[in-house]
Amino acid sequence: MALHESHPSASLYKGLVLVTPGGDLVYAIDPSKQQHWHAQLCAVLQRRLNLPEAPLFLTPSYTATVDRWIDPQSQEVRVVAEAYPPVWRYRIFFQAIFNVPVHQWRPVPVAPEEQDGRVIHSYREKFPELWESHNWVIRANDPSPSEPETPAPELAKAHASTYVLHLFIARHSRNTIQTLKVLHQVLEQALACPYTLKIIDVTQHPEQAEAAQVLATPTLVRVWPQPIQKLVGDLDQARILQMLTV
Structure with a gap:
């Protein structure tokens, strides 16, 4: 039904x-x-x-x-x-x-x-x-065969309108679900171009968190387009939109 x-x-x-x-x-x-x-x-x-x-x-x-x-x-x-x-x-x-x-x-x-x-x-x-x-x-x-995709960040460098985002979390929880929900809603509404979102659990990949200088979760990092932007803590719609447009 x-x-x-x-x-x-x-x-x-x-x-x-x-x-x-x-x-x-x-x-x-x-x-x-x-x-x-x-x-x-x-x-x-x-x-x-x-x-x-x-x-x-x-x-x-x-x-x-x-x-x-x-x-x-x-x-x-x-x-x-x-x-x-x-x-x-x-x-x-x-x-x-x-x-x-x-x-x-x-x-x-x-x-x-x-x-x-x-x-x-x-x-x-x-x-x-x-x-x-x-x-x-x-x-x-709807990717065109004449415009092949390549792994990020090469993809982003080839297509300036592409967004590459990394979301650092600490295990999956209700807060994680809400964060993902808000993030996807904003991305779907605000972006008219393709994007790649990489989700990184800092408890499983602490070396990636260290390399990105992530000290707290959740942290959203805009890897591309540059300059790199970072949001830490409560990821509400207004903050995410500001990050995307800076």
Whole structure:
């Protein structure tokens, strides 16, 4: 059953997120509902990681989807949010990206034979980069084949309008969820260009925090465009917007 919202003017779109076995996320939000994002998100990963080919074998098993539409009879916004078993544990990130609470997601039913991870694992030798964690949360626009993407910060240097942001957190908590939610809302509303958000847990990567001179969490660092900007503590919309426009 679809979920209901009482505000027909709410944003209507289809959303898709592709997760790698290593935990990187690439997603798209499509108000037109006409794009074929499965292949496009795989192509983004291919370019970002310099893979020999697009990792189409990740779909649909490593995806989650959101569909928001208006019921023609009730004029209510309906929402269906589904995630496949391999990516079920990433709902905290899906909530921040699509503004759909964790408890409203439902698992996609799959046959027992489809849950055998050996098929996906058989690609690991050819695509080892997919099993590495880069802490990426990447929004993909509709990239043109003539304008290939490259890993950050090279991507940002090649495209001055691209933003590269690093968010330093200390473990996942309710505060982390709220921070991610606010950050994604601001980025979606304020930026008309692609951006890369890298999430770094300082408890797991203290060396990265030290290198960035991060002394407290949460800390948001704008790596590109330069000059580097840094926000520490409460990340409200006004402070984030100011950081993006400086």
